[in-house]
Amino acid sequence: MTMSRIVLLGAPGAGKGTQACLLVEGLGVPHISTGDMLRAAVAAQTPVGLRAKAVMESGALVGDDIVIAIARERLRESDCQEGFILDGFPRTDAQAEALDALLSDLGTPLECCLAITADTEEVLGRLLKRAEIEGRADDTEEVIRERMRVYEEQIAPLLDHYRGQGLVVEVNGMGTVEEVAARIEEALG
Numbered sequence: 001m002t003m004s005r006i007v008l009l010g011a012p013g014a015g016k017g018t019q020a021c022l023l024v025e026g027l028g029v030p031h032i033s034t035g036d037m038l039r040a041a042v043a044a045q046t047p048v049g050l051r052a053k054a055v056m057e058s059g060a061l062v063g064d065d066i067v068i069a070i071a072r073e074r075l076r077e078s079d080c081q082e083g084f085i086l087d088g089f090p091r092t093d094a095q096a097e098a099l100d101a102l103l104s105d106l107g108t109p110l111e112c113c114l115a116i117t118a119d120t121e122e123v124l125g126r127l128l129k130r131a132e133i134e135g136r137a138d139d140t141e142e143v144i145r146e147r148m149r150v151y152e153e154q155i156a157p158l159l160d161h162y163r164g165q166g167l168v169v170e171v172n173g174m175g176t177v178e179e180v181a182a183r184i185e186e187a188l189g
């Protein structure tokens with residue numbers, strides 16, 4: 001049987017967003033992005049949104065208490081019983097532990113931590129080219145390298161957490177969208 005309770009990790013420029021959309025379509029399970037939920041809360045000016053707004057604008061992480069609460073509420077909804085693709089959550093150890101506890105309570109443990117890997121130099125080249133075409137001044141080499149460094153720093157403990165549970169599946173994110181999608185399909189069985 002195909003795995004359908006998945007945490008998706010992906011380096012900047014590895015095509016995580018695109019692959020998340022394809023996976024959701026293929027598996028027929030909801031795409032749960034805490035970033036999207038937080039942006040919606042900010043737009044709706046809910047109490048969570050009001051607390052999260054400034055933090056998000058600074059690029060820092062929103063507090064674990066807030067993020068865990070919104071993820072918990074969402075995962076308890078009935079459409080998650082058949083599975084889910086978690087995108088952007090967990091990002092910290094505390095979040096990973098809270099997720100384990102919640103899914104264990106619900107009797108639906110995680111089946112896979114899918115990590116889409118990327119070759120740093122190739123991604124850098126791609127992103128710089130895109131920035132040039134789109135005339136984006138913010139995508140300088142320095143900024144892109146910093147985003148990658150932050151990602152590596154955040155992701156290492158999460159990978160350790162899920163490696164300890166034997167859940168990590170790494171898929172090479174280099175190549176065309178179709179090639180990567182085919183690798184993911186194969187990896188998920």
Ligand code: AMP
Binds near residue numbers: 035036056060062092
């Ligand atoms: P994303 O769209 O996943 O890149 O998230 C956008 C922003 O939302 C991040 O820069 C954080 O400020 C916040 N955010 C999203 N998910 C989380 C999370 N799991 N933990 C903390 N902050 C988060």
